Amino acid sequence: MGNLSTAVVRLPAVCGTVILLGSGCASHGPSTGSPASAAATYNKPDVVLCQGNKVPVYALENPRRASELAPEAAPALGGLNVEQFNPGTWLIAQESSDRVMLMNKLAAPQDSGQGDVRDYTYIVISTHSMMSEPGKPVWAVVESSTCTPTLDLGELRAGGVTLDPASPPVPESDRLALLVTESDCNSGQNAEGRVEVVNLIETESTVEVVIGVRPAIAQVASCQGNPATPFTVDLEQPLGDRAVLNAAVMPAREIAIPKVP
Known part of the structure; x- marks a missing residue:
């Protein structure tokens, strides 16, 4: 698919x-992102x-x-x-x-x-x-x-999020390499420059990330399917053995390496 x-x-x-999420929203560069405060929280x-x-x-x-x-x-x-x-x-x-x-x-x-x-x-x-x-x-x-029940990200859209199999997470790294697939029609183009970290919460056992995609400016787009967009999230401390969760969906779901068709 x-x-x-x-x-x-x-x-x-x-x-x-x-808009249901208040604190912790931030906009970042085209290939990397972290929220203004990794300790930011959001209400249910x-x-x-x-x-x-x-x-x-x-x-x-x-x-x-x-x-x-x-x-x-x-x-x-x-x-x-x-x-x-x-x-x-x-x-x-x-x-x-x-x-x-x-x-x-x-x-x-x-x-x-x-x-x-x-x-x-x-x-x-x-x-x-x-x-x-x-x-x-x-x-x-x-x-x-x-x-699947998804948080309302306001002007952004939640997309599919997986780990990047080309750069799998390692305990000593303070960066997460992800692949983000845009949900809106975009004429078969990726979402480079439009992926943002909405929220990031780091605990002792988990890294919970909310990723959003800002819709493209184009008024008309075909829907033949979009390729995944590489996106890197910066952590405040090395990952260790913590689980990485997609917190844009409810309940939060562990982010995995994409399945091979």
């Missing part, structure tokens, strides 16, 4: 942006993103089944194309009188091999569908894909 944004079926998309977010859709964290931590939808939203389960997903026991991620989003934890994570590891499948059911007419709303599936 060459592009992290594949397999999204969306008619139409409804997305929003809220109230909302995460699932392919651009806002999902309250409490909906994931205290899930309610689709069968518990409120009366005004319950008709969504009888909408067009809903039955094929069999979502009766899926959790409620969004709920209103005209839009319902349901998520289901995958039995095994979906790993693209480029650091894009997805934990959930989801559908969005809405009355704002192509089948609706004025005064005659029709519930229907307008979006379906897979995702």
Whole structure:
């Protein structure tokens, strides 16, 4: 899989942006980065993103089944194309009188091999569908894909992150060589100069890094897949035996060497 944004079926998309990370944000050069303060911390977010859709964290931590939808939203389960997903026991991620989003934890994570590891499948059911007419709303599936809960990085986008197999981490080094694959369409070009360290937290046992990619300026881009961008993160002390975690996803996931196709 060459592009992290594949397999999204969306008619139409409804997305929003809220900056959840305050301290520890910094912008760096094209190939190396470290935040202004490696001791910076960030609060646990109230909302995460699932392919651009806002999902309250409490909906994931205290899930309610689709069968518990409120009366005004319950008709969504009888909408067009809903039955094929069999979502009766899926959790409620969004709920209103005209839009319902349901998520289901995958039995095994979906790993693209480029650091894009997805934990959930989801559908969005809405009355704002192509089948609706004025005064005659029709519930229907307008979006379906897979995702993993991701921090909202504001103007930046979270990408796939792996260790660089050409420069694997060694205990005595105070630098991490990573490969970052942009999720947005970029005409098959890498993200050189647009990768940034949003946050870096070093503890005795872990190095937790949040990497973001600033979108390209180009207004039109094709989606044939993007190559990985080499990116180096500077640490305040040698790595030692600490685990390296991608903290842009929730929960944080250990960063590994990319899988060979």
